[in-house]
Amino acid sequence: MTAPAATEPTTSAPATPHGADHRIGASTLGVWSTLRRGVQVSPELLDGIALTLLLALLAATGRIVVPIAVQQTIDTGILAADGPDVRRVLTLVALAVVGLLAGAACSALVNVRLFRASERGLLALRVRAFRHVHDLSVLTQNTERRGSLVSRVTSDVDTISMFVQWGGIMLLVSLLQLTVATALMAVYSWQLTILVWLCFLPLMVALGPLQKRVNAAYTAVREQIGAMLGAISEAVVGAETIRAYGVQARTQRKIDRAIRGTRNAMVRAQNTVALVFSSGVLVANLVLAAVVVGGTYLGIAGDLSVGRLLAFLFLVQLFTGPVQMATEVLNELQNAVAGWRRVLAVIETPVSVVDAGPDAPRSARGPAAVTLRDVGFAYPGGPPVLHGVDLELPARTSVAVVGATGSGKTTMAKLVGRLMDPTSGQVLLDGVDVREIGLANLRERVVMVPQEGFLFDTTLGENIALGMRGVDAPTPEAWEPAARGALVELGLGEWLDELPQGLRTPVGQRGESLSAGERQLVALARAHLAGADLLVLDEATSAVDPATEVRIARALRSLTQGRSTLTIAHRLSTAEAADLVVVVDAGEVVEVGTHDELVARGGAYAGMHASWVSQTR
Numbered sequence: 134m135t136a137p138a139a140t141e142p143t144t145s146a147p148a149t150p151h152g153a154d155h156r157i158g159a160s161t162l163g164v165w166s167t168l169r170r171g172v173q174v175s176p177e178l179l180d181g182i183a184l185t186l187l188l189a190l191l192a193a194t195g196r197i198v199v200p201i202a203v204q205q206t207i208d209t210g211i212l213a214a215d216g217p218d219v220r221r222v223l224t225l226v227a228l229a230v231v232g233l234l235a236g237a238a239c240s241a242l243v244n245v246r247l248f249r250a251s252e253r254g255l256l257a258l259r260v261r262a263f264r265h266v267h268d269l270s271v272l273t274q275n276t277e278r279r280g281s282l283v284s285r286v287t288s289d290v291d292t293i294s295m296f297v298q299w300g301g302i303m304l305l306v307s308l309l310q311l312t313v314a315t316a317l318m319a320v321y322s323w324q325l326t327i328l329v330w331l332c333f334l335p336l337m338v339a340l341g342p343l344q345k346r347v348n349a350a351y352t353a354v355r356e357q358i359g360a361m362l363g364a365i366s367e368a369v370v371g372a373e374t375i376r377a378y379g380v381q382a383r384t385q386r387k388i389d390r391a392i393r394g395t396r397n398a399m400v401r402a403q404n405t406v407a408l409v410f411s412s413g414v415l416v417a418n419l420v421l422a423a424v425v426v427g428g429t430y431l432g433i434a435g436d437l438s439v440g441r442l443l444a445f446l447f448l449v450q451l452f453t454g455p456v457q458m459a460t461e462v463l464n465e466l467q468n469a470v471a472g473w474r475r476v477l478a479v480i481e482t483p484v485s486v487v488d489a490g491p492d493a494p495r496s497a498r499g500p501a502a503v504t505l506r507d508v509g510f511a512y513p514g515g516p517p518v519l520h521g522v523d524l525e526l527p528a529r530t531s532v533a534v535v536g537a538t539g540s541g542k543t544t545m546a547k548l549v550g551r552l553m554d555p556t557s558g559q560v561l562l563d564g565v566d567v568r569e570i571g572l573a574n575l576r577e578r579v580v581m582v583p584q585e586g587f588l589f590d591t592t593l594g595e596n597i598a599l600g601m602r603g604v605d606a607p608t609p610e611a612w613e614p615a616a617r618g619a620l621v622e623l624g625l626g627e628w629l630d631e632l633p634q635g636l637r638t639p640v641g642q643r644g645e646s647l648s649a650g651e652r653q654l655v656a657l658a659r660a661h662l663a664g665a666d667l668l669v670l671d672e673a674t675s676a677v678d679p680a681t682e683v684r685i686a687r688a689l690r691s692l693t694q695g696r697s698t699l700t701i702a703h704r705l706s707t708a709e710a711a712d713l714v715v716v717v718d719a720g721e722v723v724e725v726g727t728h729d730e731l732v733a734r735g736g737a738y739a740g741m742h743a744s745w746v747s748q749t750r
């Protein structure tokens with residue numbers, strides 16, 4: 134498979150200093166800071182907010198039409214000094230209906246506008262988060278479980294969407310309704326208004342600490358969901374191994390634990406929410422009772438008309454509704470904030486392999502020479518695995534790197550392909566530090582072919598066409614000749630002709646419909662099409678049938694012809710055929726020379742070779 138295509142830097146996240154932790158951190162922002170940061174990252178959420186607020190105010194005003202109409206109808210219509218005034222009553226009812234309809238229309242408009250803005254904002258957020266996941270180094274991607282990364286870009290964004298679309302509307306309309314209702318209540322009876330506020334005050338004071346608990350509970354829910362998705366996706370991807378070793382029960386237990394963990398976290402969160410919600414309902418009913426008692430007392434004393442008392446009771450409903458709703462909305466808000474934090478943490482994780490950008494001086498195409506200058510490397514939190522590596526790989530030479538397992542060969546290859554940067558020292562391409570070369574430019578010049586190239590679930594031809602340069606989405610007319618040409622140039626035309634569906638052969642998920650050897654052929658053709666100057670090959674170790682072995686060997690010869698190649702050689706026959714052999718031991722280069730020189734020297738390589746010869750020949 135070709136090295137991942139370079140993507141433009143999508144955020145201004147700072148670079149990770151050498152040796153820093155590459156894990157996606159947990160954001161520790163408070164609720165308001167998270168919301169503020171969330172809106173900064175997705176400014177589309179606030180598109181047209183001024184008009185939306187105005188409409189929300191009109192919608193809230195529309196709702197107080199009923200209490201006003203009730204008060205006016207009773208006090209100035211039915212109980213008018215000169216007897217019931219039917220005309221006035223009818224006019225007031227008609228006005229109330231118009232007011233209600235206008236309020237409902239404004240409310241619908243608010244809905245639509247918030248929905249549109251939030252969809253735009255969340256789409257942009259998802260795209261941004263996903264792009265950033267691609268920009269993160271292999272180290273971050275390795276340390277973060279894939280399922281958890283996926284949940285950050287999908288279900289966590291969904292929680293934000295639920296809040297922004299539903300909770301946001303409710304919060305907005307409720308707050309305005311609360312304000313308007315309070316103002317009108319004060320006009321009708323300041324004494325009863327004080328009574329209402331006094332009843333609600335303890336709840337409002339308690340809401341802060343309660344919300345903290347809800348917040349912590351929902352953060353745990355989001356984390357558990359991420360862990361559950363991670364466990365499930367790992368079990369799905371590794372299904373074959375799980376079956377092969379008969380460890381279904383063990384795996385199932387692990388998944389069950391993750392699912393139970395999610396359920397427990399959800400139950401804990403819901404219990405806390407239920408407590409908050411019930412307190413809201415309790416206080417609302419208490420308020421109603423207090424207003425009836427207080428209002429009757431004021432009425433008897435002659436300080437409140439019947440119409441005003443009835444209108445006040447309606448207003449109390451308009452007041453308690455938002456307060457109860459607010460407890461529910463705050464629950465949504467906490468869930469969304471927990472999700473938002475996880476998404477923001479992805480976006481704010483520093484990019485460790487920083488792109489020098491398109492304005493960096495171009496590294497010219499042509500024979501590629503690589504120099505490693507005093508290179509050291511340690512995986513995050515681990516011991517150094519490469520120490521002071523100095524190496525010259527001349528242009529147009531085939532270099533084989535050999536060494537015991539775990540000696541650091543792959544690490545060295547990843548540094549040359551700039552999938553990660555050295556902890557100390559420099560990797561130079563034609564004398565220029567690879568960090569100073571734009572990633573797109575570097576990917577043109579250097580291509581990595583891993584042992585098992587990833588194949589996408591499409592046709593063989595399209596998988597090869599992934600190596601095409603300069604075309605975003607090649608049409609079949611463009612990729613068919615290109616893919617065929619690559620196969621023919623690698624001497625694989627005959628193999629292609631043997632396939633009944635040719636280039637249109639479906640490869641299945643991860644290329645599972647092809648044999649291991651065939652997958653390698655596709656990966657080689659893809660790399661050939663990419664036409665890089667330097668190939669970094671991790672030699673496949675999987676055994677293949679003799680006919681495919683011959684095809685792979687032939688394809689490799691054509692592929693490496695005229696190019697610089699750095700091969701992590703698992704077979705000593707590859708080292709035998711290379712121009713230069715590099716022997717790595719425990720993270721250090723211990724020998725460099727041609728095969729013959731090293732055999733004659735009688736050192737580590739000679740020992741390895743002698744043992745291999747005695748076993749195979």
Ligand SMILES: Nc1ncnc2c1ncn2[C@@H]1O[C@H](COP(=O)(O)OP(=O)(O)OP(=O)(O)O)[C@@H](O)[C@H]1O
Nearest residue numbers: 275512515518536537538539540541542543544545
């Ligand atoms: N992603 C990683 N995180 C932490 N440590 C790692 C990681 N990848 C490799 N290592 C460690 O770095 C050391 C060198 O590994 P590397 O893969 O470079 O060896 P190798 O010579 O290519 O081995 P092999 O021949 O088995 O592929 C090993 O000790 C390994 O455990």
